[in-house]
Amino acid sequence: MTATSGLSSVRASYDTVAVDYARLLGPELSGRPLDRAMLAAFAEYVRGDRRGVDRSEGHPRGGGRAVADVGCGPGRVTAHLDGLGVPTFGIDLSPAMVAVARRTYPGLRFEVGAMAALDIADGVLGGVLAWYSTVHTPPAELPAVFAEFARVLAPGGHALIAFKAGDDRKVRLEHAYGHPVDLDVYWTPPDLIAGLLAGAGLAEVGRLVREPGENENCPQGFLLARKG
Ligand SMILES: C[S@@+](CC[C@H](N)C(=O)[O-])C[C@H]1O[C@@H](n2cnc3c(N)ncnc32)[C@H](O)[C@@H]1O
Numbered sequence: 001m002t003a004t005s006g007l008s009s010v011r012a013s014y015d016t017v018a019v020d021y022a023r024l025l026g027p028e029l030s031g032r033p034l035d036r037a038m039l040a041a042f043a044e045y046v047r048g049d050r051r052g053v054d055r056s057e058g059h060p061r062g063g064g065r066a067v068a069d070v071g072c073g074p075g076r077v078t079a080h081l082d083g084l085g086v087p088t089f090g091i092d093l094s095p096a097m098v099a100v101a102r103r104t105y106p107g108l109r110f111e112v113g114a115m116a117a118l119d120i121a122d123g124v125l126g127g128v129l130a131w132y133s134t135v136h137t138p139p140a141e142l143p144a145v146f147a148e149f150a151r152v153l154a155p156g157g158h159a160l161i162a163f164k165a166g167d168d169r170k171v172r173l174e175h176a177y178g179h180p181v182d183l184d185v186y187w188t189p190p191d192l193i194a195g196l197l198a199g200a201g202l203a204e205v206g207r208l209v210r211e212p213g214e215n216e217n218c219p220q221g222f223l224l225a226r227k228g
Contacts, residue, residue: 010136013181014094020177022074022100034210038222042160043084046127065126070115071133075101116145120152131162146200153227165209165221190221197225
């Protein structure tokens, strides 16, 4: 399968499941305290609270700059992060997901786009969030994606990646959220994610790996990195 046909399948699959995905996962974050802790830490780093504030160019380090939630789906995490005091907008490959997000959170901005080619200027963002959205990207294509994240981040900006932290494998998904889908899901060792981020100029700040929770089939990884 080529990268292009892979993206088409991902887009079509998420267009199919968008409404039911939003309905089924809506309240999920409230039952995941460790996941919320990583989002809270990310928000604090992006806001540039307290020590280490660099006010060059009129910005606290990262503070005041926006975050792109890349692969935002129905916008539930975009809204959560925005509620933590970090101005956040969403981007997703799936027009149906973007439509759901716009309907559900009319006060936030959501656009259709692909994470490997963001329609964002160089060096302008305080943060990039990829919350389980890189899981359909083959590991061989992740360097280009992480390079794109690094391109749009301001110096000192942060990236947070949530991913399936299993051994290195591809899991085929043909049914999800009550619908047929055509998706590959990549489980990726945290050291591999950390190494690829570092290769793109995003140095690890910290990571969390937690045991699988309800409806999860492998450990879950969260990796926070900073553009040097
Ligand atoms: C598992 S869902 C996660 C959605 C959202 N982050 C959440 O946690 O609710 C994966 C999302 O990533 C999007 N996605 C996958 N590959 C993408 C790409 N290359 N560019 C942009 N979005 C992508 C999908 O369309 C889908 O909405």
